[in-house]
Amino acid sequence: xxxxxxxxxxxxxxxxxxxxxxxxxxxxxxxxxxxxxxxxxxxxxxxxxxxxxxxxxxxxxxxxxxxxxxxxxxxxxxxxxxxxxxxxxxxxxxxxxxxxxxxxxxxxxxxxxxxxxxxxxxxxxxxxxxxxxxxxxxxxxxxxxxxxxxxxxxxxxxxxxx
Amino acid sequence: xxxxxxxxxxxxxxxxxxxxxxxxxxxxxxxxxxxxxxxxxxxxxxxxxxxxxxxxxxxxxxxxxxxxxxxxxxxxxxxxxxxxxxxxxxxxxxxxxxxxxxxxxxxxxxxxxxxxxxxxxxxxxxxxxxxxxxxxxxxxxxxxxxxxxxxxxxxxxxxxxx
Numbered sequence: 001x002x003x004x005x006x007x008x009x010x011x012x013x014x015x016x017x018x019x020x021x022x023x024x025x026x027x028x029x030x031x032x033x034x035x036x037x038x039x040x041x042x043x044x045x046x047x048x049x050x051x052x053x054x055x056x057x058x059x060x061x062x063x064x065x066x067x068x069x070x071x072x073x074x075x076x077x078x079x080x081x082x083x084x085x086x087x088x089x090x091x092x093x094x095x096x097x098x099x100x101x102x103x104x105x106x107x108x109x110x111x112x113x114x115x116x117x118x119x120x121x122x123x124x125x126x127x128x129x130x131x132x133x134x135x136x137x138x139x140x141x142x143x144x145x146x147x148x149x150x151x152x153x154x155x156x157x158x159x160x161x162x
Numbered sequence: 163x164x165x166x167x168x169x170x171x172x173x174x175x176x177x178x179x180x181x182x183x184x185x186x187x188x189x190x191x192x193x194x195x196x197x198x199x200x201x202x203x204x205x206x207x208x209x210x211x212x213x214x215x216x217x218x219x220x221x222x223x224x225x226x227x228x229x230x231x232x233x234x235x236x237x238x239x240x241x242x243x244x245x246x247x248x249x250x251x252x253x254x255x256x257x258x259x260x261x262x263x264x265x266x267x268x269x270x271x272x273x274x275x276x277x278x279x280x281x282x283x284x285x286x287x288x289x290x291x292x293x294x295x296x297x298x299x300x301x302x303x304x305x306x307x308x309x310x311x312x313x314x315x316x317x318x319x320x321x322x323x324x
Contacts (some may be wrong), residue, residue, distance in 0.1 A: 007169065007255035026295045043254060046232040048244030052304020059221070059257055070208040082210030084288040092205060093169035093286040095221055097259070099296060124255040126246040128303065132312060133188045134261060135297045141290065142214020150294060 010046075011039040011109055013060065013121040020064060020118060020160035025075045026087070027098055027114040029151040037123055039109035047126075051105045055129035056112070060096045061122045062089035064160040075153050081143055089159045096121070099129055118160075172208075173201040173271055175222065175283040182226060182280060182322035187237045188249070188260075191313040192278040199285055201271035209288075213267045217291035218274070222258045223284045224251035226322040237315050243305055251321045258283070261291055280322075 015035035017023040024030040037058070039047065050056070067090060073079065074086040083091050096117070103111040110126075177197035179185040186192040199220070201209065212218070229252060235241065236248040245253050258279065265273040272288075 007257060010254050028295050043232065043246075046245040046254070047247070048233065049247040049305050050244055052302065052307070053247065054302035055298055057259065059255070059259070070205065071210065082212055083208040084205075085209070085211040085215065085290055087289055087292070091287060092172050092208070093221070095169060095257075095287050097219065097221070097289060099298065125253060125257050127249055127259060128247055128306070129298060129301055130249070130303055130306060131299050131301045132303075133190050135299045135301075136217055136261060136291060137293050137297045137299065139291055139293045139297075140214065140216035141292055141294075143211050144290070144292060145214070 007124050009122040009124060010043045011037050011123040013037055013117045013119060013123060015115050015117055015119045017118050020155045021157055023118065023155045024116045025153050025155050026150055027100055027116045029153060030114050030116040032113060033115050034103065034111065034113045035115040035117070036111055037109045047105050047110065050102070050110065050126070050128065053102055053128040055099055056102045057127040057129050057134070058098045058100055058117070058123060059125040059127070060117060061124060062094040062096050063120070063122055064118060065089040065094050068092055075155060076150065077143060085142060169286050171284040171286060172205045173199050173285040175199055175279045175281060175285060177277050177279055177281045179280050182317045183319055185280065185317045186278045187315050187317050188278055188312055191315060192276050194275060195277050196265065196273065196275045197277040197279070198273055199271045209267050209272065212264070212272065212288070212290065215264055215290040217261055218264045219289040219291050219296070220260050220262055220279070220285060221287040221289070222279060223286060224256040224258050225282070225284055226280060227251040227256050230254055237317060238312065239305060247304060
């Protein structure tokens with residue numbers, strides 16, 4: 001059984017990352033990198049009061065990834081893990097999630113920083129980041145617990161077509 | 163322009179919350195409430211090594227919400243805000259996101275706690291929660307900054323059909 005669920009694309013990411021190769025694999029490696037989310041005109045009224053938040057959760061489509069494997073070797077390891085124990089883009093639902101800094105809301109969308117997302121990525125949803133419900137310091141992180149340099153790791157072509 | 167993006171349902175939430183009315187509005191109000199995610203058999207191999215993480219991000223479909231308004235009065239306020247400045251379930255892409263505690267992985271799926279999700283909810287993706295990239299204490303939260311009792315707030319029917 002593999003039913004599909006339809007969702008709406010509300011906008012598009014504009015970022016300096018034109019290909020996955022060499023891109024930071026997480027926002028921690030993209031500190032200071034700025035971009036923009038162009039929000040389709042009909043959805044812009046939904047941005048009212050978003051500017052009061054300093055961080056947002058972006059939910060988007062990994063549009064350059066096709067297919068998936070249930071066991072993957074992520075960028076941060078040399079051993080395979082179940083895809084749901086990784087943040088790899090090639091997954092059954094190709095939904096990406098990044099917590100980015102909100103710089104401001106303008107007439108065409110929103111300006112963001114710490115962006116680890118490909119240029120042209122379709123955005124499905126924007127949610128305000130609320131530390132009280134989203135922030136959990138010091139959680140156990142399984143295979144990721146060994147010291148790794150997440151900030152300087154870069155992507156290659158293994159999970160994308162570009 | 164409102165193109166749709168298809169995604170795959172990998173499993174179903176089993177929780178004590180049979181209707182939205184009276185349900186906690188966030189996991190902070192659901193401390194200790196346990197549930198299960200029944201993962202469809204074909205996707206279970208993707209759970210390997212997930213058990214090493216203490217918290218996970220669930221991405222699911224708000225399947226009981228239909229339509230949306232771009233300005234909404236959320237459960238935590240009496241004033242309207244843009245839908246993207248709230249976590250209200252009735253949104254252009256009806257995608258829900260909850261950070262829940264992972265209790266364990268079993269033969270049919272995963273056991274979870276702190277669950278604020280309706281029974282029968284279709285699950286689209288599971289990602290490991292990684293404090294280094296997901297945890298940001300003390301962020302500015304705009305209209306939510308005034309003291310509010312998020313933990314004891316309960317949902318009503320305004321955003322769902324049950």
